[in-house]
Amino acid sequence: MIKRSTILIGIISAAYIALRLWRLTDSCLWFDEIFSVHAAEHPWNSLFWFVAQDLIHPPFFYATLKLWIGIGGESVLWLRLLPVLFSVVALIPFLYLCRELKLKTPTTLLALLFFTVNGSLIKYAQEVRMYSFLLCLSLFSIWLFARFFYRGKNIWLLTLINIFLVYTHYFGWLVIVSEVAVILILQRVKIRHVLIMLGIALVSFAPWIFVIIKAANVGADLQQNIGWIARPGFRSVFDLVFDLIEPFYFQQSSIDDSTKWFITLPILAIIGAAKLIYLVNWKRQVEWDRFWILALITAIPISFTLALSWILPVSVWGSRHLVILYVPVVIVAAIYITEIAIKPLKYILVSGILLLTTAAFVLQVVTEQPKFIWCAWEELARDIPADQPQPVYVFEDLVAYHLWFATRKAVNINIIKVESVPEMIEDKAYFLPRGFDGVKRTNAEGMNGEHFWIAFRDMKWNEKHPPLNILAEKGYSLSEPTSLTAGGVNAYFVKVVKKR
Numbered sequence: 001m002i003k004r005s006t007i008l009i010g011i012i013s014a015a016y017i018a019l020r021l022w023r024l025t026d027s028c029l030w031f032d033e034i035f036s037v038h039a040a041e042h043p044w045n046s047l048f049w050f051v052a053q054d055l056i057h058p059p060f061f062y063a064t065l066k067l068w069i070g071i072g073g074e075s076v077l078w079l080r081l082l083p084v085l086f087s088v089v090a091l092i093p094f095l096y097l098c099r100e101l102k103l104k105t106p107t108t109l110l111a112l113l114f115f116t117v118n119g120s121l122i123k124y125a126q127e128v129r130m131y132s133f134l135l136c137l138s139l140f141s142i143w144l145f146a147r148f149f150y151r152g153k154n155i156w157l158l159t160l161i162n163i164f165l166v167y168t169h170y171f172g173w174l175v176i177v178s179e180v181a182v183i184l185i186l187q188r189v190k191i192r193h194v195l196i197m198l199g200i201a202l203v204s205f206a207p208w209i210f211v212i213i214k215a216a217n218v219g220a221d222l223q224q225n226i227g228w229i230a231r232p233g234f235r236s237v238f239d240l241v242f243d244l245i246e247p248f249y250f251q252q253s254s255i256d257d258s259t260k261w262f263i264t265l266p267i268l269a270i271i272g273a274a275k276l277i278y279l280v281n282w283k284r285q286v287e288w289d290r291f292w293i294l295a296l297i298t299a300i301p302i303s304f305t306l307a308l309s310w311i312l313p314v315s316v317w318g319s320r321h322l323v324i325l326y327v328p329v330v331i332v333a334a335i336y337i338t339e340i341a342i343k344p345l346k347y348i349l350v351s352g353i354l355l356l357t358t359a360a361f362v363l364q365v366v367t368e369q370p371k372f373i374w375c376a377w378e379e380l381a382r383d384i385p386a387d388q389p390q391p392v393y394v395f396e397d398l399v400a401y402h403l404w405f406a407t408r409k410a411v412n413i414n415i416i417k418v419e420s421v422p423e424m425i426e427d428k429a430y431f432l433p434r435g436f437d438g439v440k441r442t443n444a445e446g447m448n449g450e451h452f453w454i455a456f457r458d459m460k461w462n463e464k465h466p467p468l469n470i471l472a473e474k475g476y477s478l479s480e481p482t483s484l485t486a487g488g489v490n491a492y493f494v495k496v497v498k499k500r
């Protein structure tokens with residue numbers, strides 16, 4: 001007979017999978033996802049150098065994506081099924097980690113619920129980037145480390161997983177550092193084994209370090225990649241805390257609310273109250289080492305990231321990078337709540353969590369999904385005739401990359417970026433990949449020809465604003481624009497013809 005706990009785990013796991021498939025293809029690929037596909041489209045002999053020039057991510061995810069595309073193609077559904085797959089596989093080490101930590105069934109169920117409904121993790125599971133892969137591998141690493149800690153087993157498998165981990169994202173090193181710190185503090189008798197693991201990981205990573213140094217020496221600039229990231233303050237830490245516990249909601253852009261306060265503040269209050277009660281009975285807790293393992297694996301990455309973000313020339317802060325600590329946090333939160341000795345109080349707190357989670361889900365269902373301006377370019381590009389050469393002038397790298405991606409298989413369409421147009425300000429967080437020549441560059445004087453197209457963003461159509469006023473001065477007439485609106489901004493696509 002199947003146990004009730006097994007049925008409940010199965011139900012929550014099914015909800016976990018369903019939420020990651022929900023609205024999976026509602027939006028187009030955005031800039032960073034396009035880079036992922038662009039990298040994966042490269043031949044094997046140039047893929048790694050292309051990725052290296054970007055500086056900020058190792059190549060393992062892109063290589064895996066290339067294999068995935070080779071199997072099923074490049075539809076949005078197929079592409080996004082890869083991060084969903086990694087996210088679903090992450091359930092395996094999650095449940096084994098709970099078992100290794102000897103969590104009680106109610107604790108495992110509540111932790112799994114937190115894991116299932118987390119808005120950030122749902123978002124990362126649907127994005128063609130490496131974050132769900134990072135989550136999956138970090139969970140395998142933490143689970144195997146727990147087995148090594150308690151049983152002295154699987155150190156070589158842990159070493160192999162950690163090599164894959166650091167080749168997926170540089171923050172994987174923080175997982176390894178945390179594991180070394182746990183052994184150093186709690187089980188020094190095993191320090192030789194984890195230092196060997198660390199050494200093997202470093203030696204294995206050395207070839208990529210060499211490639212990155214070579215890329216930096218030929219002009220790749222880290223400031224261009226992440227110089228826009230603000231150094232973290234109290235608000236950044238609070239935002240991370242909310243991301244760790246926020247059910248369903250995720251901040252899509254800077255103009256959106258950072259959190260749904262009426263949901264997250266009560267959840268935070270419930271966890272905080274449970275923590276106080278747990279600490280009052282601290283001496284009665286028999287599994288104290290599991291708490292320290294989880295606490296150190298959480299605290300060390302945060303501390304390192306905060307310190308590095310203030311020491312280094314650029315900040316490396318970001319909740320997506322710290323996806324490695326989401327699960328340890330939710331497990332600790334579940335321990336606090338479910339191990340309260342006063343049963344009526346425990347039931348009240350768990351009921352509060354369930355009610356708030358349900359409210360967050362209803363809110364997510366009834367809220368209209370945002371439309372993103374970058375999705376306009378794929379649709380507008382369909383207006384370009386493909387039967388003769390068609391130059392398309394754009395004025396932002398963001399627009400150029402999306403238009404290039406939408407038209408990259410059309411041989412007669414040429415995307416040209418116009419540089420340094422007065423009064424036209426572009427978002428420097430987005431730039432065309434290094435080592436990429438698919439978009440040509442020119443200045444305002446270079447916009448020539450009997451006819452061509454222009455694509456640009458503006459709050460409204462105004463022929464006194466650039467680039468329209470520049471074209472009028474050059475003797476061009478404008479056809480009726482095609483436009484789409486999203487987020488309060490208009491995307492315009494216009495055919496331009498020389499006056500006779």
